[in-house]
Amino acid sequence: MSEKRAKRIRSRRVSFSIVLAGVLALVAGMPASALADPVSPPGWTSNIPLGMPLPQGVYFINEAYYMERSGDMIPGVDEVDAVVNIPVLAWSTPYEVLGGRFEAIVFTPQLGVGVNPGATNGSSLWARDFYNPAGLFGVAWDLGGGWSVSNFVGGFTPVDTFIGNYLGGNFWTFADLLGVAYATNGWVFSANFIYLYSGEDLDTGIRTQPSTLDVDFAAVKHVNNWQFGLIGSASTDISEAARNNWGDDEYSQFSLGGLVGYTFGSVTTEVFATRSLAANNQTFGGKDTRISARVTVPLFNPPAPAAAGMK
Numbered sequence: 001m002s003e004k005r006a007k008r009i010r011s012r013r014v015s016f017s018i019v020l021a022g023v024l025a026l027v028a029g030m031p032a033s034a035l036a037d038p039v040s041p042p043g044w045t046s047n048i049p050l051g052m053p054l055p056q057g058v059y060f061i062n063e064a065y066y067m068e069r070s071g072d073m074i075p076g077v078d079e080v081d082a083v084v085n086i087p088v089l090a091w092s093t094p095y096e097v098l099g100g101r102f103e104a105i106v107f108t109p110q111l112g113v114g115v116n117p118g119a120t121n122g123s124s125l126w127a128r129d130f131y132n133p134a135g136l137f138g139v140a141w142d143l144g145g146g147w148s149v150s151n152f153v154g155g156f157t158p159v160d161t162f163i164g165n166y167l168g169g170n171f172w173t174f175a176d177l178l179g180v181a182y183a184t185n186g187w188v189f190s191a192n193f194i195y196l197y198s199g200e201d202l203d204t205g206i207r208t209q210p211s212t213l214d215v216d217f218a219a220v221k222h223v224n225n226w227q228f229g230l231i232g233s234a235s236t237d238i239s240e241a242a243r244n245n246w247g248d249d250e251y252s253q254f255s256l257g258g259l260v261g262y263t264f265g266s267v268t269t270e271v272f273a274t275r276s277l278a279a280n281n282q283t284f285g286g287k288d289t290r291i292s293a294r295v296t297v298p299l300f301n302p303p304a305p306a307a308a309g310m311k
Contacts, residue, residue, distance in 0.1 A: 046233060052140060063086045087107060088105060194214040267296070272291075
């Protein structure tokens, strides 16, 4: 092989690796100011009313979604597809703190991402991996009158994998989640506010991820075993971090969509879809469509206490 041809090949590889870095960041809906973000995908907690205390027990929640994004993106990228799976374990303990239920949540997301699917010019790529595991611990209070509120604190652990270094990151992230819910006449209105603060990259010592604030919300009507409603999410940077080659604009987005669900015995299934109505970022641009499916399964609930006077 000639030296001239070898240089061209190396140049194409370098260029595509740069595109991939931006694309992987784009898939997670992360800010352009960083190449990595362990933040869970926008909207994935919509219609999970974390403000409401769970009945005592252990629950498994699995959510999977497909995302397609196209439009004004970085050069060389016309379309990005992704499949995300988020398995969650939630434990509503028998313990109370200040009159509220002490609960714990852990999850480890997985991701498969395709760049320019079906392209024949060598720019198509597929990759899959795990990214930042998370653990949150908090207390949920029933305030009466249909109102409830919770607060969870915890964080995301570093991950040093191929996709993880772009969608997540090799750094620790502190998380604070405030859940608010109101239930009345078969309606459940809920909002989960998520604040995240990331530390320095463990390899470089540079803080690349800005602080972010997300809110996932839902207004859902329950009719017998059915539920129908409106869901959405909004996200924004609230601080700066070290800027990369993709530009200096802060990231923000607003998405809206609909949900339908049905409960089979103790198992609840939901299908929902959202579309970006607004997205601000000079470099990435584009709007995405997400189609999601969620199943919630109680793994264990303690038997109800016997009524007074019964043996």
